[in-house]
Amino acid sequence: MPVVTLRAPLKDLAGGNRDLTIDGPTVGDVLRTLEATWPKTAGWILDEHGAVRRHVNVFRNGERVDAATALGGDDHLQVLPSITGGT
C-alpha cells in the first residue's frame, strides 16, 4: 500500500505519525482517507473541491502530482509546503 509522509504541522494533526500506510487508487482518495482517519487534517491539504491546495505540494516518488494521479501499491507520497505560500 502507498506510504504517506507528513511533516509538521500536518504530522501533529495526524496523531504525531510521520509515515502512514493508506490504501487508495488515487492521490485524492488516499488524502481523503487520511482526513477521515485523522479529522484534524481535514481541509489542510485538499480544498473544498478536492484539489490539492495551491501552496501545498504532493510528490509521488519525487515527482509532483495532483489529486487525480493514480497510485500503485509501492508508491511513496510526500506532502510538503510550497515555496510560494509564505507571507
Place this chain on the structure above:
Amino acid sequence: MPELLVGTKKGLFVLSGEGAEAYRITTRAFAGDVVEYAIRDRRTGRYFASVTSGFYGPRLMFADDPSGEWQQASGIAFAEGDDVSLERIWKIKPGEAEGQLWAGTDPAALWESRDGGETWSRNESLWKERIAGDWQPGGGGLALHSICPWPGDPMRLAVGVSAAGVWITDDGGESWRTGFTGIVPEYMPEDAREDTNQLCIHNMHRAPARPERLFMQFHGGVYRSDDQGETWTDIHDGLPSPFGFPLVTDPADPDSAFLIPMTGAEDRVVPAGNLGVFGTRDGGETWSRQGDGLPTDAYVTILRQALDRDGEGDGMSLFFGATSGEVFGSSDAGRSWFTVAPRLAPVTSVRVA
C-alpha cells in the same frame, strides 16, 4: 489588567499592561501564520482566532487559554458543489442568544454557531441573496466583515459587505432586505449609481445606547443611519478624507463615533502623515482630531479591524495598531496617547479581550 489581542501577519500576540506604559507580550500563538482577527467572548471567556496559513488555508480556532492548546472549529467551509473556496474569516461576533456567535467570511457569507463557537452553519437565505445579486468583490475580496447585533434582540441584525452593501434582518436571518438608500458610490458612473448593489462598505458599527443608529465608513464617505440601516446620511464634512477603514462607537453615547481616515483609495496612508483618531460627539456634525502623543510624519496604514475600544464615555480606552507594527493606546477617549507596543509584525486587528 487590560489584555489586548493583536492579530498580525506573523501570528497572534496577547499583550498585557496597565496605565500609559508599554505592554508586555504574554503569549504569541500561530507563529508565522496570518491572524486576521481575534476576540475573547466575554460571556464565556473563550478566545477565538481567525488564522490563515499561507500553505494550508484559513480556519477558525478557539481556546479557553490563549497560551494553551487551540482547537479547530468545524463548519466554516463551502461545499464541494459551491463554486467558491474559503479565502478568509473576517469577523467573529458574539450574538444575543445564549451560545450564539456569528462569523463573516470571504467569499461573503454569514455563519452562525449555537454551541459557543465549536460548530457553525451557513445562513442560507443571505447566501441565496449573494447568488441572486451576483455580488462582486472589492479590493480586499468579497468580504462580509461587519456584523451588528441588536442589543437584547437576537432576531435583529445588520451586516456590511464589501462590495455588496448593507443587509438587514428582523427574523434572525430567515429573510433579508437591503439598506442601500442614501449611499453614493462615487466610484461608479453617475447613471449607474442608483441601481447598483456594488456598495463597498468598509466598516459598520451600531450605537448600543440607541440601537436604531449605525455609523458606517464607506469607500469614499462616512455615513450615519437613524433607522436601523435603511437609509444613510453622509457625515464626512470636517474630516481630512472620506476614505478609511477603522471605526468604533461609544456604548454610552449614541452621538459618538471614532475613526482613522486614510488619504484615499490610491494612497492608503494617514493624510499628510498626520496620525490621529477623529472623533465626533454630535452624530457627525463636527469632528475633532485627537493625536496628542502620537508620532508625527507617520505615513502608516491602519487596517479595518485594527481599532478597538474598552469602557465608555470620557474614560473610554482606545487602541489601534498599524501595518508598521506599532500599537498605540489612549485611556482618555483619545485625548492623549502612549505606545503600547513599538515593534510587532504588521497589525491586522486589535481587540480588547
